Amino acid sequence: MKLKRDNFTLLSVLTLIIFTAPIILGYLWLFISTFSERTYGLKPVDVDGNLGGFTLKNWAFLAEPDIWLITLNTFLLATFLTMGVLLISSLAGYALSRVNFRGRKTFLSMTLILHAFPSVTLLIAIYFVLRFISDIPLLGALFGYNTIGGVVLISIALQLPLGIWLMKGFFDGVSWDLERAALIDGCSRWRCWWQIMVPQIKPGLAALSIFSFMTGWSSFLIPYTFLTKGNKAVLSTYLNAMMSSDTVSIQYGILAAIGLFQLIPILLFYSFTQKYLMKIFSGGSHGGV
Amino acid sequence: MEKEKRNLTGLWFMLPAIILVIVFFFIPVIMTIGISLTDMSSVTGFSAWKWVGFKNYIKIAQHPDSITNFIATLKYVSITLIFFNVGLGLLIAIATNHLKNSIGGFFRAAWLLPRITPPVVYVLMWSMLAADAPYGVINQLFRIPFGLSTTNWVPEYAFLFIVLVNGYIGASFGMIIFSSAIESIPKDIMISSLVDGASYSQRIRHIIIPQLRWPLLFVVTYQTLSLLTSFEYIMILTDGNFSTEVWSLWSYHKALNNYWGNFQYGFGAALAAVLVVVGTLLGIIYMKYFRFDALVQEPKIDEL
Numbered sequence: 242m243k244l245k246r247d248n249f250t251l252l253s254v255l256t257l258i259i260f261t262a263p264i265i266l267g268y269l270w271l272f273i274s275t276f277s278e279r280t281y282g283l284k285p286v287d288v289d290g291n292l293g294g295f296t297l298k299n300w301a302f303l304a305e306p307d308i309w310l311i312t313l314n315t316f317l318l319a320t321f322l323t324m325g326v327l328l329i330s331s332l333a334g335y336a337l338s339r340v341n342f343r344g345r346k347t348f349l350s351m352t353l354i355l356h357a358f359p360s361v362t363l364l365i366a367i368y369f370v371l372r373f374i375s376d377i378p379l380l381g382a383l384f385g386y387n388t389i390g391g392v393v394l395i396s397i398a399l400q401l402p403l404g405i406w407l408m409k410g411f412f413d414g415v416s417w418d419l420e421r422a423a424l425i426d427g428c429s430r431w432r433c434w435w436q437i438m439v440p441q442i443k444p445g446l447a448a449l450s451i452f453s454f455m456t457g458w459s460s461f462l463i464p465y466t467f468l469t470k471g472n473k474a475v476l477s478t479y480l481n482a483m484m485s486s487d488t489v490s491i492q493y494g495i496l497a498a499i500g501l502f503q504l505i506p507i508l509l510f511y512s513f514t515q516k517y518l519m520k521i522f523s524g525g526s527h528g529g530v
Numbered sequence: 531m532e533k534e535k536r537n538l539t540g541l542w543f544m545l546p547a548i549i550l551v552i553v554f555f556f557i558p559v560i561m562t563i564g565i566s567l568t569d570m571s572s573v574t575g576f577s578a579w580k581w582v583g584f585k586n587y588i589k590i591a592q593h594p595d596s597i598t599n600f601i602a603t604l605k606y607v608s609i610t611l612i613f614f615n616v617g618l619g620l621l622i623a624i625a626t627n628h629l630k631n632s633i634g635g636f637f638r639a640a641w642l643l644p645r646i647t648p649p650v651v652y653v654l655m656w657s658m659l660a661a662d663a664p665y666g667v668i669n670q671l672f673r674i675p676f677g678l679s680t681t682n683w684v685p686e687y688a689f690l691f692i693v694l695v696n697g698y699i700g701a702s703f704g705m706i707i708f709s710s711a712i713e714s715i716p717k718d719i720m721i722s723s724l725v726d727g728a729s730y731s732q733r734i735r736h737i738i739i740p741q742l743r744w745p746l747l748f749v750v751t752y753q754t755l756s757l758l759t760s761f762e763y764i765m766i767l768t769d770g771n772f773s774t775e776v777w778s779l780w781s782y783h784k785a786l787n788n789y790w791g792n793f794q795y796g797f798g799a800a801l802a803a804v805l806v807v808v809g810t811l812l813g814i815i816y817m818k819y820f821r822f823d824a825l826v827q828e829p830k831i832d833e834l
Contacts, residue, residue: 249628249730250628253624253625253626253628253629254625254629254633256621256625257622257625257626257629257637260621260622261641263659263694264641264643264698266659266667267659267667268643270655270659270667271651271655271658274658281664282664282666282667282669282671283667283671284670290664328546329550330547332543332544333543333547336539336540336544337544340539340540341536342538342539342540342541343537343540344540344541345540348544351551353816353817354813354817355551355813357752357755357812357817358555358809358810359755359756359758359759359760359778360555361760361761361778362759362778362781362802362806362809363559363562363806364782364786364802365782365786365799365802366558366562366565366799366802367554367558368785368786369561369565370554370558370561372576394550395554397550399554401547401550401551405547430539430543459646459647459649461649461650462649462762466786477648477650478650480651481650484654484766485769493658493665496654497654500650500651500654501651503648504651507647507648511642515639518646519638519642
């Protein structure tokens with residue numbers, strides 16, 4: 242595609258290149274140093290500091306059984322988070338969009354306030370809630386302090402305001418006639434939800450599930466705070482522990498390799514679903530900035 | 531009767547969400563305030579604590595770190611907000627909008643990368659950009675070739691880097707909101723302004739910016755709140771060292787995570803409670819002024 246040649250176009254391209262540089266450089270560094278003995282800036286070098294030093298040994302961590310356990314944990318966290326968010330928000334979103342029950346407006350404005358509410362400030366109190374759940378027999382073993390279940394439950398809760406809001410929006414877009422016809426034919430609200438409505442919002446469900454999976458797969462703060470064997474819990478905490486360890490001299494190649502290992506699924510998802518995700522992010526991503 | 535049943539159906543659909551919201555939002559808000567009125571810490575444990583009234587809040591007022599951390603927070607929030615979340619977001623939105631779609635689209639896609647990259651990996655990238663010579667990318671590419679002195683950037687310019695790390699994520703939010711606002715300006719107006727002889731910069735000033743007043747306000751409100759309370763990236767990058775201990779991180783450190791293992795739940799909760807109050811107020815304002823009109827539409831289905 243050809244660009245117009247005028248000063249303003251040139252200026253735009255230049256501005257974008259300059260400001261985007263840190264992102265590009267950061268990514269380049271990650272890819273290069275993954276396969277290098279060490280790097281000077283972006284230049285891969287061998288032990289003596291000469292250009293070269295291509296190696297695969299940074300990936301040796303894949304041979305340790307630990308990493309697969311950690312990966313499994315991360316995967317479970319992301320998967321259960323996704324399932325929970327999908328189920329609960331599509332139920333609530335449907336009711337808020339289609340059922341005229343008392344308190345509907347209250348719930349709607351509450352969802353919006355919670356959506357803007359900075360949930361990280363509640364971590365201290367949530368710690369106490371988890372401690373309390375731990376003391377309940379059975380439930381405590383599943384969802385208490387220091388369990389993946391507990392971390393999943395908190396993550397679901399914090400994701401809900403966004404999820405409900407999105408699902409409500411998608412249900413709002415489904416034609417009334419379809420549902421009305423089903424209801425007149427004697428379909429119950431539950432069957433109507435499951436058999437008529439849910440299939441209509443598949444794109445929305447897909448977008449929300451990808452977003453939730455990525456959030457769970459990347460999440461750091463909640464597992465770090467509520468899982469005591471923190472450093473070996475999930476990929477994020479494992480990498481963080483290696484980054485901040487004072488004792489072992491840090492080998493950046495290995496850090497980069499682990500980072501890339503965690504990043505690959507995210508990049509794959511992103512390349513296929515960029516358009517959907519843009520929509521979700523503008524709906525207001527929560528947490529982070 | 532019919533209405534009764536409808537109310538019940540609605541509540542059944544809402545039930546799982548209601549339970550989670552109560553357990554992980556409502557109870558924690560009340561508990562945060564409650565704990566902030568006690569002297570609970572790892573010394574008192576969970577049983578030997580007692581109510582102390584507003585002592586923790588008085589302690590905040592007298593604490594030597596309060597002013598420092600407050601100013602750090604204020605600086606961090608305002609600088610990141612103005613220069614990155616709004617300024618840079620707007621700049622990228624205008625620039626990518628001016629370019630043809632494919633190139634603009636490439637840059638927009640690149641700008642979402644910081645947001646989707648796992649936080650720890652993202653911070654790892656930044657700390658390698660900033661690392662000491664000979665490893666760091668900044669030193670290798672922009673200092674050594676020009677014969678300039680090298681340095682270990684993060685400790686040296688810690689504040690700048692927490693702004694950069696968070697700003698590069700925040701900018702994409704503004705970028706998306708502003709981009710879609712610019713795209714919704716009718717094409718005729720955009721073209722006719724140029725036909726009438728306006729320059730590109732005049733078009734930005736007189737056509738694009740006035741259209742963005744509402745999105746600008748939205749981004750400012752929304753991002754103030756998230757910047758005020760997000761500390762995850764700062765914690766990974768500097769852990770509050772080099773005077774980057776913002777208020778929310780301070781609270782987290784005091785109550786849940788510090789080297790000495792002396793967790794002051796009461797004091798930490800008081801610090802958090804300040805943010806909870808600010809957050810609730812801003813949240814209510816946010817709800818009042820944005821999008822509420824969109825909610826008022828009633829479900830038509832129930833009048834069959």
